[in-house]
Amino acid sequence: MISTSARSRRALAFAAAGLTALALAGCATESAAEGDGGQAAACAPEDIQLIGQVRNETNPYEKAWLDGGDEFAESVGLTQTRLTYDGESPKQQEQLRQALSTGNPECMVLNVLPNGDSDTTPIVKEADAAGAYLVTHWNKPADLDPWDGYDTWISHITFNGVDSGRQIAEAMFEAMGGEGGIIALQGILDTSAAKDRFIGLEDALAENPGVTLLDEQAADFDRTTAFNVTKTLITKHGDAITGVWAANDDMALGALQALEAAGMSGVAVVGIDAVPEAVQAIADGKMTATVSSDGPWQGGIGLAMGYCALTGELAVSDLSDEERAFFAKQTLIDASNAEANLTPSVNLEDFECGNLFNRVDGPVS
The missing domain is CATH 3.40.50.2300 (Response regulator)
Incomplete structure (x- = not known):
């Protein structure tokens, strides 16, 4: 059954005028054959x-x-x-x-x-x-x-942003031994993804009283912005930072660069998207986890x-x-499966x- 979209409404008007052949012709060289969906093909x-x-x-x-x-x-x-x-x-x-x-x-x-x-x-x-x-x-x-x-x-x-935000938070908390201070890098705030992922972090924090959210800032899903924001937060919180939760991998990688520039090692860093550079960082032991939305x-x-x-x-x-x-469907990637997800x-x-x-x-x- 063809829906009554702009395309089908025009087809009905043609039919009413007795121009059935033109309606079947449709756009350019439209096919009259039916596809597996049981409707006439709209376009060649x-x-x-x-x-x-x-x-x-x-x-x-x-x-x-x-x-x-x-x-x-x-x-x-x-x-x-x-x-x-x-x-x-x-x-x-x-x-x-x-x-x-x-x-x-x-x-x-x-x-x-x-x-x-x-x-x-x-x-x-x-x-x-x-x-x-x-x-x-x-x-x-x-x-x-x-x-x-x-x-x-x-x-x-x-993708279920609440679930992915919680998954990476839990992986980070486990790497931190269930206690310590974290900073959070949020994405573009006028997006469902940013809002939902942060809710997932908040849910995980509520279940892990040993972990403290030291600070959270928007970094717009951008690596350079995340690098600069993380540098500022390192200056503010110093060695109290034992984990960085980022709402995507680009920000996680920017945070990782800032941590390395500050000479800070052993900080658990997590992100979302499973971009190759982040997955490689997990395989190399520099990042903790990400979630693949493919x-x-x-x-x-x-x-x-x-x-x-x-x-x-x-x-x-x-x-x-x-x-x-x-x-x-989405997949958590950590040290156990990073090698298999590099490309x-x-x-x-x-x-x-x-x-x-x-x-x-x-x-x-």
């Missing part, structure tokens, strides 16, 4: 445009995301357009507007990391109005959901969802609420139309 595969957008490629996790998108695109004979907006919300939205005004948006797939929760609403509305398929990751307002009238917003994918998989899965919808192999209207907004890789079977939701690990409530 060669006419599909794939776009991935993240903040920047200096963050290894976000670069790995776009690399995963490239691997999926190549597997279906297409090329991904890589967009970066440098953490600037106006720039992100302008990039997407330009993309939607170029080519045929009804044969377009957007796989997007919104800069903050408040950025998701305008992104979703513009993509839906243009008839472009969209998958968002990490950030959205709690009261905004794909099934609330957004027929081309396929899914919102995130950036390459994220970069490919959103494009794959849109591709399958456009080729008729996925009917968005048939998806459950849990499939349209879900937590994906991010893509399993193209994950992107087959029948496997798109194999990593669902619960609904986003």
